[in-house]
Amino acid sequence: MQKEKVVEERVRVGIVLGSDSDFQVMQEAVRVLQEFGVGCEVVVASAHRTPQRAAEYALKAEERGIEVIIAGAGMAAHLPGVLASYTCLPVIGVPLQGSALGGVDALYSIVQMPPGVPVATVAINGARNAALLAVQILSLKDPHLRQKFQAYREKLAVSVVEKSKKVQQLLSNS
Amino acid sequence: MQKEKVVEERVRVGIVLGSDSDFQVMQEAVRVLQEFGVGCEVVVASAHRTPQRAAEYALKAEERGIEVIIAGAGMAAHLPGVLASYTCLPVIGVPLQGSALGGVDALYSIVQMPPGVPVATVAINGARNAALLAVQILSLKDPHLRQKFQAYREKLAVSVVEKSKKVQQLLSNS
Amino acid sequence: MQKEKVVEERVRVGIVLGSDSDFQVMQEAVRVLQEFGVGCEVVVASAHRTPQRAAEYALKAEERGIEVIIAGAGMAAHLPGVLASYTCLPVIGVPLQGSALGGVDALYSIVQMPPGVPVATVAINGARNAALLAVQILSLKDPHLRQKFQAYREKLAVSVVEKSKKVQQLLSNS
Amino acid sequence: MQKEKVVEERVRVGIVLGSDSDFQVMQEAVRVLQEFGVGCEVVVASAHRTPQRAAEYALKAEERGIEVIIAGAGMAAHLPGVLASYTCLPVIGVPLQGSALGGVDALYSIVQMPPGVPVATVAINGARNAALLAVQILSLKDPHLRQKFQAYREKLAVSVVEKSKKVQQLLSNS
Amino acid sequence: MQKEKVVEERVRVGIVLGSDSDFQVMQEAVRVLQEFGVGCEVVVASAHRTPQRAAEYALKAEERGIEVIIAGAGMAAHLPGVLASYTCLPVIGVPLQGSALGGVDALYSIVQMPPGVPVATVAINGARNAALLAVQILSLKDPHLRQKFQAYREKLAVSVVEKSKKVQQLLSNS
């Protein structure tokens, strides 16, 4: 067990935030990856305030053993696209909601990437799904992780059935 | 060489269309995968007109050796999400433009997946990027493919420089 | 009277929620159906977390005596469309508001169904109207229910006149 | 056979257009209803230019034997809601695309009905689905029609499989 | 003076609300008209719950001496258009904000009237401007009212200058 933990602590997913204020939403991704025993790190690296830092992170990610990058950003959310432009690793973008436009600006800024440099975009504030997508991608070469993911999905289904019962009890009591 | 080709002809990416009218846009994904020597197949399986066919495709994809699913759909584009709900493989969704709402309906229907079942969404009509994202994902376990992808990206950069020269010539001639 | 109640308790409308968190809005539909004495049941069956459960519900609804299905869902709200794809019964879709996009995502995901598989869509959070629409549909073969519906509409009109008086009193007092 | 035709020629669905220019899109609904042998009529009755005509149509529809009303309108598309306010019959609304706003105006004007008076809304320009929804509703009391609808849905599924083959042939030839 | 008041108390502007819950916003219009000494009345008359009441109000408005109608409504806000369809008087529409779509639905439902039946639309929740527009319209035949309106506009300009001073004081104190 000890040994496995060590192996898993190798950082495989890099989570990059455009601002520390994005942490509250994005830590959901950390939690999911920890549940799956997938090592991850979190760095703040604004595409606009620290472009070189962001570029460098992406440039070195692969040689550092990172396999998937998750980037969360709001407003004119260039971070996921900027990271994607400096790496060949798959980049998952999480548009964040906190602006006057409610996240549509971030969504369009992330998903509408021009031909050549894709970003795998999830829902606005979809940090949980970003982590799950990373797990699905890593599962392609990690049968152990795949089993965990299948178990997660089964648990998810079971919890729906339980919630259905809860609702029916609420109704019969009312 | 012959041997390698045979290996590559194993279908690793399943491209699913909601309608045959989506083929014109989605064949760009086929072309990209062929360029990279990644075996793919194309099937039409509407989430609404043939729900069981779509479910079955997703359920059997993994055991058939598929590693990534790309799904393109327009309007209330449920296909990528429906496929994702029946498989643990990563699913890439391509929102298609052909409706009164210009593809925003398809974009929202694909990207706004609820927690638990992600779809990796690319730009409206972004078939090329869907295929490139699939290549990036597959490259994680295929160093040969990764090299091809790096070469592609370098060629992309070179072509930008050439286009810059072309524009400057246009200007100096005008 | 006793007898009538027994007849009405036969479940004629199935209300399906994508998540138990949707119950607060959707119970308005339950209340309306109860007022009209139309038997209904509520189940939670996520299109994405429990696709087979949702499919099965829709597949068996008709033989179980269900005549109309009401489905409420938010975000990429595939549930009404998925149910509609597995049944020939009329399906009424209620887009729910709870997301960064304020329900526009759910509205487009429900109303923009492709040709062949309609969903009768009502307003965002329009659970009350979903139930009333079910009553209108069932009234086509149930003259007794139709009378109740006509009475409801007359009461609605009367209450508007009363509210008008209340406003005029507010004004004359101010 | 003769006899059946006579029975079916009883008008059961009223299709109301806000303008004769809406006919091109809305005649798709006529075609579908004719395929199903459901008698229908088409009238032009603008909610704004002929409010009394529209009101009267809705008021008398039920006693004339109409069971479902389909209304198509563009821009500030009040017609379906206005008809719904004068009848207890189910009203299906088809938002039409032809305006600067591409049909979003019509969609919002039709689907966002306030509590008390629902309109069953289908996709922008969704005339075909409006007719299919009417067939589904009428099928609740007409087993013969239900069988036809089930057959239609099966044919729909078969045609998807055929289109899938066609696409695969296109690919293998290219 | 006494006499003038009596003359002004003649009701010249009819304010119609789709629901009593709209009163909070719409009473701003009442206040403005009272400030200008323009007689007005407020009635609740839903276009959907009480279509005949709304129609009748509009049909009789002119013979009752009403000169301008102001109608406020939210969601699929048909009320202003429905009133306009039954009268030749100018109708001013106020889109109200209270829905999941934040008033865009009401705005489109009011402003996008088809050719033939205009509604003079003001801003979302723009009850004050609706009343001012009514005053501008009535001023065309009422020089006394026009003078009041000019005085109002001058006062408005003066208050801006005063607010500018207040801001400058805030700044010099900070």
Next chain:
Amino acid sequence: MQKEKVVEERVRVGIVLGSDSDFQVMQEAVRVLQEFGVGCEVVVASAHRTPQRAAEYALKAEERGIEVIIAGAGMAAHLPGVLASYTCLPVIGVPLQGSALGGVDALYSIVQMPPGVPVATVAINGARNAALLAVQILSLKDPHLRQKFQAYREKLAVSVVEKSKKVQQLLSNS
């Protein structure tokens, strides 16, 4: 008759265009006013390229006998609001479609006027309705014009009935 024509040729409505390219849409307003015998003039006066010209037009409109101003503009359509800020006359704004945003920019720029200075906004490209609204406003003090307007509305209703017949013939022939 001659005499009446002379009277009517007095310019009562000023139509202001932000650009001469707006004339194609806005001449519909001219035609309507000519049909009603309401004298009008057309001037081009950009709020941005000729702000003083626009201001002056509005400042002098009243003393020149203008009673209603109609202004059409596209993009950041400030013209109607700028004119309204310099006159106490009612100003009708026509948002024009010709931009990348399809007229939504012009609509918001015209309708969302802040408290104090209303613009009576009509539909995108709604030049016809702008003129009809001007006629309705002028009718308040011109019984002759009101009669013409009532006749217009009746003719409008008759044409709908005729179009309904035309559609029915189309159907019975098909």
Next chain:
Amino acid sequence: MQKEKVVEERVRVGIVLGSDSDFQVMQEAVRVLQEFGVGCEVVVASAHRTPQRAAEYALKAEERGIEVIIAGAGMAAHLPGVLASYTCLPVIGVPLQGSALGGVDALYSIVQMPPGVPVATVAINGARNAALLAVQILSLKDPHLRQKFQAYREKLAVSVVEKSKKVQQLLSNS
């Protein structure tokens, strides 16, 4: 030092608010300019309530030594465009959020200026960036200011690195 302060107190940037209620957001611009030692003034001058005041401000700005104008406004935010139409100085527009449409109305009203009269638009509520843009513009002729701006950007980058550490501490403690 004393002397420099005097020089800098010359007002170089004029900040114009459409309403005093805009001050809360816009004072961020004042703070930034004060940090950079760039003299500024704040005036309230509504484009609609005080058009002449706004025009006069813009007309005299240049001769008064103003070099850049920043204008913040909400709703149909004409102020920046109106100022730009009366001056040859660069005008920076700040769309403000406070309306039912969440600032999209202000954004479109400011950014979509027609050819000939640009407004340099920043983000909704982007008062800070408006001031920074003014500093960048003024830096073109003021090497001392440019140095300050470079120092600001470096500090910005440093603060990102610090925030990154803070987030990592949060994580390792959790």
Next chain:
Amino acid sequence: MQKEKVVEERVRVGIVLGSDSDFQVMQEAVRVLQEFGVGCEVVVASAHRTPQRAAEYALKAEERGIEVIIAGAGMAAHLPGVLASYTCLPVIGVPLQGSALGGVDALYSIVQMPPGVPVATVAINGARNAALLAVQILSLKDPHLRQKFQAYREKLAVSVVEKSKKVQQLLSNS
């Protein structure tokens, strides 16, 4: 004269295109700058396909004598923001229309820059205004250029008056 031309040929404005397909729209900016005798250069440098090239361009622009950068890009238009993150020069962003979303994606991706790194955004496809804004900025330190700009604005105003006459002739002939 010769001498002046040489001086002006110094490149003061850098125009950067995300793709050579953007040239057709963006050459309008070149034409305007040439009219004003402001030296400019055009380079193609995609933020995503050639991130280092774009970064390098921005990093070296100032020392190469560039004073203002204009960047045009479509879709997830990161180019202006990326350039702005690497330079202290003012950057003007032109959102381009060519995508399924009609340029709203590019607008949001450019204008919604986070605090610290502004981009001066103009209208969708507003290449002409981008160049004029650059001229306004450069005029702050170049009285000769300012005179040209004032002359341009006067000519603009004159052309509006001429167009007004043309429209009036069209009308009197019709």
